[in-house]
Amino acid sequence: MKKIEIDENGYYGIFGGAFIPELLYPNVKKLEDNYLDIMNSDSFKKEFSQLLDTYVGRPTPLYKAERLSQKYGATIYLKREDLNHTGAHKINNTIGQILIAKRLGKKRIIAETGAGQHGVATATVCALMNLECIVFMGEVDIERQAPNVARMKMLGATVIPAKSGSKTLKDATNEAIRDWINHPKDTYYLIGSVVGPHPYPDMVARLQSIISEEIKQQLNKQTGSSFPNKVIACVGGGSNAAGAFYHFLNEEKVELIAVEAAGKGVDSGRSAATSVLGDVGVLHGSKTILMQDEYGQVIEPYSISAGLDYPGIGPLHAYLNDIKRAKFMNATDDEAIKAAFELTELEGIIPALESAHALAVLGKIKFKKDEVVVVNLSGRGDKDMATYMKYIK
Amino acid sequence: MKKLNKLFAEKKNNILSVFFTAGFPSLNDTTKVLKALESSGADFVEVGLPYSDPLADGETIQRSSAKALANGINLDIIFDQLLLVKDTNKLPIVIMGYFNQILKYGEEKFCAKCKECGVETLIIPDLPMIEYENHYKELFGKHGLSNVFLISPMTSEERIRKIDDMTDLFIYVVASSATTGAKNKLSDEQLKYFDRIKNMKLESPLMIGFGISDNNTFNNACKYANGAIVGSAFVSAISGVGTGDIDTVVRNWVEDIFSK
């Protein structure tokens, strides 16, 4: 198998690149020229790992879920990204990027957010570093993720509603990019997933790769082997999956399973299962697969989960899907809800709706006895309580 | 010789280019607006392909695109509309559209269609120079299509020189670091930037666009470039105008821009 890595032009196979207006070129180029040097510098490494340890609360536990394992006939471990400060994996990325932004001398931080987790994680690191923070969020998402909007505001961020299109993550991203065009000098765009123009997908994947780095060590300690049989993660843009897959990408014996949101069902017309419904296109600066009509107009996706409600996937995932290195599955709204309640009942853990999609495929896979499976529990369910309450009988 | 080469050879300044959104305000207004601009004395036009996610555009063009899409416009209809006027229209037509539409339509088929409709020039704001060089230069050339590059206040001198080398029609000088949208004044900082570009003595003709809105900003921009491009202000002017009134509205608008 060909080694899976990004090439010098920012492509994974045919996916990636930097399809950006000339207005953004100097900014993106500066980041491209500097991100690896910064990330490889001793000062960055030291500050990053110190903050992850003492501020974020890493390493997060790798928890053997006994009752869940019993139910599905495999040995299931949960990577507890839900226990991170602010409640999801998103903060691994924001800590890293804020340190990069500071080293680039940027003063004003902008971000897009869907579920609000990335917005909260960005507002948090901006408070920590005393930098101005502006978060773009779709009007629909502002409504369904109210607790996170309040958190961002308390953290001192300005939340600007995106009112165009479907008023969700895609449109929040458009607004953030437009703001960036309008503020090319002082502003750093802190993207929340493995999407956007090169070098963002690679940079975010590297920052999230701490997840699989820890899984390897922790699994080795608990089982004597660093390699699970399967790693399962949900995919919105794909950052938690990229992080959970990263150190296994070139280990063929580890099966990688990416789970998309099927919404009301893949064929219902209300879905966000990009790998099934999408084809090659350019979205938010990179060539990837995306949901679009026959004229290339982007189709508005749907999922009960704001963090998965996105019409594309990161270029790495488009590539993993294309070469069949990762298996793409999906879960409907109802299946995710059911899985969330099941985890709560069996293990006393309320997962984020996004993460519940990853859990929801456990029942769709035929496990061999003794298989070791890691599910990346990307976030906790606090922000989704309003949705869950509707299902409590 | 391309219509636009001829224009730049014959007219050195005060060139007016007008951007409008295809299928706006009503589906079949594309040709109506085009003809009205021709008879009113505009020098060339940019026909915008409405897109669901126009990243480089401000609210006015976003709204016109959304309206045009709601009107039912699509690329096939736009080509049909342009074909209708191909033999009568004398204005050079530039197509301005986001890259994904071209990719999805099929790059080869798109280029062939442009040629068939008499389109000789493309502006694709999110197609970067490197992608153009590596993948599209040859294809565009084969169909007689020129690509127009944008420069902004942040573009380095070295890159501007390179763009100048690669340009065979004109350079699109983006007036400020901003998305599209009408502004009623050019700042000192902008004028300084125009002056800097002017003093580079580039080979290519220069057209200033983004934020040019009226005869004041147009005349001011024309002091530093061969002409200027008006988009959002024109789109605003025709928004909500009934098909029957387009001729008059456009004529008055162009007259106003050209008034001293």
Ligand SMILES: Cc1ncc(COP(=O)(O)O)c(C=O)c1O
């Ligand atoms: C808990 C959680 N998981 C997953 C996601 C999806 O993002 P990604 O695919 O980048 O991990 C989000 C996004 O908001 C999230 O909050």
